[in-house]
Every structure is written in C-alpha cells, then in structure tokens.
Amino acid sequence: MFQMAFGDSQESGEVVEKEDKSDMSWMKPLALFSEKKLVNLCAPMVRYSKLPFRTLVRKYQCDIAYTPMIVSNCFVCSQKARDSDFATCKGDRPLITQFAASNATDLADAAEIVANYSDGVDLNCGCPQRWAIQEGYGACLIKKPELVKDMVTQVRNRVSVDENFTVSIKIRIHKDLRETVDLCQKAEKAGVSWIAVHGRTVDQRCEPVNVEALRLVKDSLTVPVIANGDIRSVEDAKRIQEVTGVDGVMAARGILQNPAMYAGYDATPVQCVRDWLDIALSQGLSFTTFHHHLMYMLEKVMSRSERRLFNSLSSITAVLDYLREYYGIG
Known part of the structure; x- marks a missing residue:
C-alpha cells in the first residue's frame, strides 16, 4: 500500500x-x-x-x-x-x-x-x-x-x-x-x-x-x-x-x-503522558526533544522545586525513574 x-x-x-x-x-x-x-x-x-x-x-x-x-x-x-x-x-x-x-x-x-x-x-x-x-x-x-x-x-x-x-x-x-x-x-x-x-x-x-x-x-x-x-x-x-x-x-x-x-482536559492527563512515553521511545526520539516535551506537559502539575529537579534530569532512564517514583507512571 x-x-x-x-x-x-x-x-x-x-x-x-x-x-x-x-x-x-x-x-x-x-x-x-x-x-x-x-x-x-x-x-x-x-x-x-x-x-x-x-x-x-x-x-x-x-x-x-x-x-x-x-x-x-x-x-x-x-x-x-x-x-x-x-x-x-x-x-x-x-x-x-x-x-x-x-x-x-x-x-x-x-x-x-x-x-x-x-x-x-x-x-x-x-x-x-x-x-x-x-x-x-x-x-x-x-x-x-x-x-x-x-x-x-x-x-x-x-x-x-x-x-x-x-x-x-x-x-x-x-x-x-x-x-x-x-x-x-x-x-x-x-x-x-x-x-x-x-x-x-x-x-x-x-x-x-x-x-x-x-x-x-x-x-x-x-x-x-x-x-x-x-x-x-x-x-x-x-x-x-x-x-x-x-x-x-x-x-x-x-x-x-x-x-x-x-x-477537553484542563491539564495533561496521566494517560497522555503514558502515550507520549510509548510513542517517543518507540520512534527513537532524541533525549532533548523527549525531555522538553515532558517539561511542557508537566509544567502545570509540578511545583517550582519539582520542575527544577525534573528539568535537571539528563537521561531517559532518569526521567522514567522519576515518573515512576513520583507519579506512578511506568
């Protein structure tokens, strides 16, 4: 086709x-x-x-x-x-x-x-x-x-x-x-x-x-x-x-x-974050772009200190561990 x-x-x-x-x-x-x-x-x-x-x-x-x-x-x-x-x-x-x-x-x-x-x-x-x-x-x-x-x-x-x-x-x-x-x-x-x-x-x-x-x-x-x-x-x-x-x-x-x-969602729902992880990882997206999108998506639900910590993460493994620990997303 x-x-x-x-x-x-x-x-x-x-x-x-x-x-x-x-x-x-x-x-x-x-x-x-x-x-x-x-x-x-x-x-x-x-x-x-x-x-x-x-x-x-x-x-x-x-x-x-x-x-x-x-x-x-x-x-x-x-x-x-x-x-x-x-x-x-x-x-x-x-x-x-x-x-x-x-x-x-x-x-x-x-x-x-x-x-x-x-x-x-x-x-x-x-x-x-x-x-x-x-x-x-x-x-x-x-x-x-x-x-x-x-x-x-x-x-x-x-x-x-x-x-x-x-x-x-x-x-x-x-x-x-x-x-x-x-x-x-x-x-x-x-x-x-x-x-x-x-x-x-x-x-x-x-x-x-x-x-x-x-x-x-x-x-x-x-x-x-x-x-x-x-x-x-x-x-x-x-x-x-x-x-x-x-x-x-x-x-x-x-x-x-x-x-x-x-x-109709007021903020990024958890399922949307899960969908992003599946899509980005399956398509081999660069870490920088993968991470930046998540920084935008989670901006409204994170406190300032949480954002600072999340934004400092420097690997896909660190991001996945953070999401699993703090949001139960994995």
Whole structure:
C-alpha cells in the first residue's frame, strides 16, 4: 500500500511514505471544514511539531497537524535537509507541510516534492524572527501581497493533479488592518484554501490577541479562517469562535503544555503522558526533544522545586525513574 520515498528521518527514524491515492481512510482537510463546526489544528512549531508529537495530539481530537517550518530552498536542494526535516507515516494525516520561502519557484518546487506525502502546503507569512525576515521569509511577506499571490498561484499551477491538495498561508496582522484584508483577499483570489491568522502584529509578543482583526478578516473572505494565538483550552476555542465566527483554531504553546486540550482536559492527563512515553521511545526520539516535551506537559502539575529537579534530569532512564517514583507512571 505504501512505498518508501526519499529517506529516513534523522530525528525520528521513521520512513517517509508515499500516499496510496486509493486509501481515503482519513478525511481530507477541506472536507473537515465542511463537516465540523470548528476544526482543531496543531500549529507548526520549530523542533516540536514533528512526527512523534503529531502522533500524540491526533489521539486527542486534533484534526489537522502541521510540520515545523521548513526552509524551501534548502529542502529542494539538499537530500540531507529532506531526510532531516520531513518524516511522516500512514497514520499521520491530515498533514500540512509548512514552508518558509522568499519566491514562488522555491515554494512550488518544494510543494511538488511533498505533494504525494502530505495533504497540503502552507506558506509561513508570520515568523517574526530576525533571521527569517533578513532572508525574506516569514512576516516580511505580509508587506508583499502581490508576491504572496504569485506564490499561491504558482503552487496551484504546479500541483494540480489532486484537487484535494490544499495551499494555505499563515500570517500576522498589520497595524493598519486594511493591509491585512487586502493581503487576504489577494490570496483568496489566487486560490488559497484557507488562511490562519495570528492576531498580533510582528512587534507584539504577549499582548492580547486582536479579536476585532480576526472578525474583520473572517467577514472579508469566503475561504475558511483559522484563529491563532491564546488558544489554550476548549473554552478559549469556543469563545474565539463565538466572537469572530472563525472556522478553526490553531494552538501552539497551549497544546505543548497540554496535548489533550482539544479533548477537553484542563491539564495533561496521566494517560497522555503514558502515550507520549510509548510513542517517543518507540520512534527513537532524541533525549532533548523527549525531555522538553515532558517539561511542557508537566509544567502545570509540578511545583517550582519539582520542575527544577525534573528539568535537571539528563537521561531517559532518569526521567522514567522519576515518573515512576513520583507519579506512578511506568
């Protein structure tokens, strides 16, 4: 049913598998927006939204998961980059591959490579990090609506064999919201499948999400709109939908702290931790990533002194012993 494709992941050891187009056991992303009142998404997160974590959150009512942001030109040019940055498997669906790109050719080339291994590609137009902006990636693209329009168009023209393959963008808002609406409407005309909107400007970090901006974008478009920022619980998701009318919600830090949040849990349940141990150890995840995820998951249930002790552990054996001794997890 599946065949090996362009290599093994250095991080997870999982082979990249090519989709058998006759296997439609998962629901395609656009079908989810038709069937569900609110679609739950796991955001693209550097280092963290890799295959093992995507496997975990899919157990707890996450509908769509993204890869971490991948730099498109490196991905296209380097077999090593492809092996390192991208891994998937049969159950890892629906999957959206997010790319950082500064031109349409790089994005379309990268999209062609992953078209048989994921359900869509997403263009990062929101990363505020200085290095990304200096390279022409991320948030600087929100000031280039014609370029974004061309990038979406070229991917659409290049990857046209599967009508279900999605092309989306993830943006931050402008200080002048008229620019945000203009960008989104140009992307819609180019054939974008949906738009995820982080409701903060490039310069904002901890300020409250601009709910009015989200509602304005939603009212200005016919394609689905995803709300990103300050989604830490099912209650947050429902509240933002009631106020803005968005079609989906995307969580980052909230789902790191509680991978079961979409299933209605206020904090990471014990079973979720057990699931993470099984997944991470079976997939050969590096200790650092394995440990960091647990640090996030247990943050709400540990005291400050407990966190200091747990964070100082330096081996998988030490972590397993700690969880067994203090939480009866083993």
